[in-house]
Amino acid sequence: MMEGLLMTKPVSHLNLSPYLNKLPFSPIFPSHLPFRPKHTNHTFLPLSSLHNQQQQQQQPLTDTTTAEDDSYGEVKRIIGSRALNGATGMEYLIEWKDGHTPSWVPSDFIAGDVLAEYESPWWTAAKKADEAAFKSLIELGDERDVDAVDSDGRTALLFVSGLGSEPCVRLLAEAGANLDHRENTGGLTALHMAAGYVKPGVAKLLLDQGADPEIEDSRGKTPLDLAREILKVTPKGNPMQFGRRIGLEGVVRVLEEAVFEYAEVEEIIEKRGKGENLEYLVRWKDGGANEWVKARLVAEDLVRDYEAGLEYAVAEAVVDSRNGDDGKMEYLVKWADLDEPTWEPEDNVDDELIKDFQLRSNNVIAP
Incomplete structure (x- = not known):
């Protein structure tokens, strides 16, 4: 039943306002929601768009031209990939037909059809959240970068997080994907995607895998800030938004628990x-x-x-100990805001203060 409540139309099916259609990709908000970020071009990942290498303006690396050395022969295939520093682009490991040692070549020097043959299966898997396809590509054992980026610095993990595919998220995480990668257009992480696209299950999975919930996007918003922001503008009492509100409340709850767990x-x-x-x-x-x-x-x-109306006081140190009338330990506590120390039962005294006192009493130097 919950699964049915959380289902929403794909982004490509939403009726977007003319303003939103001018953005480089579709945000998650339907046109009837009153959300308009101010003083920012912060938007969200289009679940239907993919990085199209074939549309780039390139100087192709063909069978008769090479990137650096005319002595190289024909390109046999791409056998690896890696993102450039800052996720500004990609370069590829080329296997040469003439037996030359494989070498890394920037994408701008590789023909579009060569790139498409290597990259299309990966980005198609990202678009469809196809776990089997990802698994097959990863198990090839080549030097493919699971943190490969599109033209906006987005990785496959961001796509599948927005789509809500827990199996794909788990698979990519176990393959070593960077859980905290920030794309280049808005500084969004996979957790931001899970929050923005209302995927509480993915948010929890990412946190369990070690994603940092306190990374901010380009607006200074954490995933929790983002989820709260969207929840605030999602209408109450509207049956059409009931499932969305439940999902957002779930995302907020998951992120709150992570943020405040150790505070x-x-x-x-x-x-x-x-x-x-x-x-x-x-x-x-x-x-x-x-x-x-x-x-x-x-x-x-x-x-x-x-x-119960109890007042708080700040303890500075334990200065003595004794057995109380009930046989339980009591400690003489020196307070920051009181002139005289007081005897307190062990349950009222911080464990670290007791430990420090015991170390001093035994003439042990704390590490």
Whole structure:
């Protein structure tokens, strides 16, 4: 049932406004959504467009001309590829018919039909999210670059992430694809694509594989920022947008959990909302800006203390220890904002402060 709710029309079938049709490729938003990014040409990957090497203006490397050395013979085939630094283009490893040592040649010096024979299967697999085709190409064992780029610096991983193909994403990741690659037109990563095209399953898979959720695009937006931005402009109460909102909420939830998983909260400052919309304004231990965070992402003990009206204090160090009346350990804690230290049960004291105290007490120098 959920799968059915998340299905949307392909981008090529959306009725785009005249303004959006002027963009170099189709954004993800149908014309009836009121989203218009300001002061940016930040757009999204066209799921239907591919890098067409045959349309480039080239000086072909044919059977009678070579890129650098007239002593080379005829081109036999391409046996490898690699993206240039900065994903600005490609070069290819050429096998020569006369037995010359294979050499790397920029794409501009290779005939279009030679390029097409090598590249078309790869980009067709990307366009169709064809796992079997990708697997066959990867298993050839040549020097093909799984991070090959099109004219805008986009890799196959960005295409299949936008299409929502978890099998293809997993296959490319296991083949060594760069999960954090940023394309050149908007600085989008595969996670941005999963967020923009509302693919929560792909977003989670990318995170599980090690993708960085905090990489920003050219507008300074993380994938989480992007998902929240789209959710904000997606109409509520519209049956046509119900599936999209569910999908976007799923993407936001997955990304929030990844972003806040290892962040440590110093204290809760205030709260707002009710039920599923309950949020807490938190202060981070690393000094980052205070931020509203969903209640389910905040540690339960902090929530309990806040709701009980307990005050927070900052502990500087443990200076002594003793057995309490109940037989449990207590520690004398020196506070940053209190003149006198106080005895606290072990459960109220940070483990790292206890460890530091024990090392000092045993005259052990911490590493």
